[in-house]
Amino acid sequence: xxxxxxxxxxxxxxxxxxxxxxxxxxxxxxxxxxxxxxxxxxxxxxxxxxxxxxxxxxxxxxxxxxxxxxxxxxxxxxxxxxxxxxxxxxxxxxxxxxxxxxxxxxxxxx
Amino acid sequence: xxxxxxxxxxxxxxxxxxxxxxxxxxxxxxxxxxxxxxxxxxxxxxxxxxxxxxxxxxxxxxxxxxxxxxxxxxxxxxxxxxxxxxxxxxxxxxxxxxxxxxxxxxxxxxxxxxxxxxxx
Numbered sequence: 001x002x003x004x005x006x007x008x009x010x011x012x013x014x015x016x017x018x019x020x021x022x023x024x025x026x027x028x029x030x031x032x033x034x035x036x037x038x039x040x041x042x043x044x045x046x047x048x049x050x051x052x053x054x055x056x057x058x059x060x061x062x063x064x065x066x067x068x069x070x071x072x073x074x075x076x077x078x079x080x081x082x083x084x085x086x087x088x089x090x091x092x093x094x095x096x097x098x099x100x101x102x103x104x105x106x107x108x109x110x
Numbered sequence: 111x112x113x114x115x116x117x118x119x120x121x122x123x124x125x126x127x128x129x130x131x132x133x134x135x136x137x138x139x140x141x142x143x144x145x146x147x148x149x150x151x152x153x154x155x156x157x158x159x160x161x162x163x164x165x166x167x168x169x170x171x172x173x174x175x176x177x178x179x180x181x182x183x184x185x186x187x188x189x190x191x192x193x194x195x196x197x198x199x200x201x202x203x204x205x206x207x208x209x210x211x212x213x214x215x216x217x218x219x220x221x222x223x224x225x226x227x228x229x230x
Binding site: 054096097102 | 216
């Protein structure tokens, strides 16, 4: 059981908007920055959102992040087939003194 | 170009030792934390620990403390992950990753991964 919780899977059709949630506690999301990673099959993860809502250069502006209290979300608008991947949230946990990853969410584009 | 290049796949028997490497290039190696992430077969990402090459300050995930050793050699801009006695449960894909120079703990550059297989 991960310290931060994500839904195992979400799906959407091309052009739709989907959101992936990440639920934590006051010792992690409630206090620290949330980062989101995309992992395509058989490739290394890539940071897609950092600092709750900042996009690295090269990441499409269809991707956005937000945080409220002890929860965070990744939103993807104008869904495309190439968005199909595993998405992980990650955050520093003050109690563990370690970064904790969510369990990952598999996004399927129908 | 900023790059992390990891050593190749390894196969070991239980009880054996192993040290895998992560060669950094294209940036000021001592000034960025560099960490290790485990991904067991078919599973999610687990943060193992991180080291600051400039002073070798290390933060271990409590789940991995005492099970592995993280180190660096600044002279060859390389980070290492080491086991003294491998178990079958150490079979996994291991990534090294560079931490951004901010307060977010975001990992902005990743190695290609090293597969470790432990089997008798």
